[in-house]
Structures are given as structure tokens and as C-alpha cells.
Amino acid sequence: EAQVTQNPRYLITVTGKKLTVTCSQNMNHEYMSWYRQDPGLGLRQIYYSMNVEVTDKGDVPEGYKVSRKEKRNFPLILESPSPNQTSLYFCASRLAGGPAEQYFGPGTRLTVT
Amino acid sequence: AQRVTQPEKLLSVFKGAPVELKCNYSYSGSPELFWYVQYSRQRLQLLLRHISRESIKGFTADLNKGETSFHLKKPFAQEEDSAMYYCALRVSFGAGTTVTVRA
Numbered sequence: 747e748a749q750v751t752q753n754p755r756y757l758i759t760v761t762g763k764k765l766t767v768t769c770s771q772n773m774n775h776e777y778m779s780w781y782r783q784d785p786g787l788g789l790r791q792i793y794y795s796m797n798v799e800v801t802d803k804g805d806v807p808e809g810y811k812v813s814r815k816e817k818r819n820f821p822l823i824l825e826s827p828s829p830n831q832t833s834l835y836f837c838a839s840r841l842a843g844g845p846a847e848q849y850f851g852p853g854t855r856l857t858v859t
Numbered sequence: 860a861q862r863v864t865q866p867e868k869l870l871s872v873f874k875g876a877p878v879e880l881k882c883n884y885s886y887s888g889s890p891e892l893f894w895y896v897q898y899s900r901q902r903l904q905l906l907l908r909h910i911s912r913e914s915i916k917g918f919t920a921d922l923n924k925g926e927t928s929f930h931l932k933k934p935f936a937q938e939e940d941s942a943m944y945y946c947a948l949r950v951s952f953g954a955g956t957t958v959t960v961r962a
């Protein structure tokens with residue numbers, strides 16, 4: 747089944763404790779991205795990747811890192827999480843060319859205390 | 860710069876009534892526009908794309924380049940249409956509209 751998976755689905759952590767949220771897709775998509783979803787603000791893009799070893803900042807990249815060593819994986823790293831990073835995070839992937847839609851993961855609800 | 864505006868945060872309609880969700884965009888090139896839907900506790904999924912000009916679950920959306928709009932419409936809302944709806948310009952999203960359909 748074609749899908750985007752994320753782990754963990756729920757995470758509660760403390761300020762400053764490094765964490766990684768994994769994202770994987772099995773559709774051979776070149777483009778992958780991370781969003782955070784906050785009430786009233788919709789989906790805001792954090793980082794995106796056009797292909798392996800090619801990443802770029804989205805609209806709200808501060809406090810986040812990403813890497814793209816393999817085509818299928820695009821982990822999101824929070825080196826020193828802070829409470830304002832408490833949010834619902836979605837990973838997405840799509841084909842790079844043409845008017846292609848994005849396929850979304852199930853979301854990761856992160857709480858930073 | 861690309862920008863997507865969904866002016867209504869909340870929309871409440873009665874079952875069987877028409878529903879219209881507004882979406883305006885700003886983009887100088889040829890837009891790639893989508894509507895995504897997120898049902899309660901589920902992931903976002905594609906509802907419509909402008910290039911297909913199709914009707915999905917009774918919803919349609921027409922691209923109006925003159926008004927830079929891509930409004931989503933359904934003539935008769937159903938309770939199962941209650942969800943969050945996002946308009947997207949390629950990979951940029953609006954703030955979303957929460958639709959509640961009341962019996």
C-alpha cells in the first residue's frame with residue numbers, strides 16, 4: 747500500500763532534550779516536506795527536500811533540522827525543543843514535477859514541557 | 860510570493876443546505892491549486908485539484924484566474940462533510956476552514 751509513515755505518533759518531552767521524528771514514504775517520490783499545524787494558522791511548511799541531499803527552508807524553519815540521505819526517508823530533528831514547538835507535525839511527499847498532489851503522513855503530536 | 864487566503868475559519872451549515880468555502884490566491888504564474896480535507900483524527904487527503912475539473916463527493920471547485928479564486932462548493936451538504944478543509948497553492952496552504960454540518 748502506497749503510504750507515508752511517521753513515528754512516533756505521540757511524543758511528550760522536556761525542554762532541551764533532542765528528539766527526532768521519522769518519516770518514510772514508499773512511493774519513490776522525489777519531493778518531501780514537513781509541516782506544523784497550529785490552530786488558526788493552518789499548515790506551515792518547516793523544511794522541504796527536492797531530492798536526496800537537497801534540502802531547503804520553508805516558512806518556519808527556526809529550531810528544526812532535516813536530512814535526506816535516502817530517497818524514502820526525511821527525518822525531522824529538534825536539537826533543543828522549546829514549548830513553542832508544541833504542535834501537530836505532518837510529513838508529506840509528492841512527485842517533483844507537474845501538478846502533483848501531496849500525500850500526508852498520519853501526524854505526530856508533540857508536546858514540549 | 861505565493862499566498863493562499865481562506866477568509867472563513869469556521870462555517871456552519873444545515874444538512875441539505877449549500878456550502879461554499881472561499882479560497883483566494885496570489886501568484887504571478889500558472890497556479891497549481893488543490894483542496895485537501897482532514898476528517899477528525901485523520902491525515903490530510905486530497906479532495907480536488909483544479910486541473911482535473913472533476914466532482915468528488917459532490918464537491919466542485921472552479922478556478923477563476925480573473926478573481927484569483929478557487930472556491931469549493933457543494934449544493935447539498937451532508938453530515939459526513941464535517942471536516943477541516945484546506946486550499947493549497949502547490950505546497951503552500953491557507954489557514955483552513957472548519958465546516959460543521961448540523962442535522
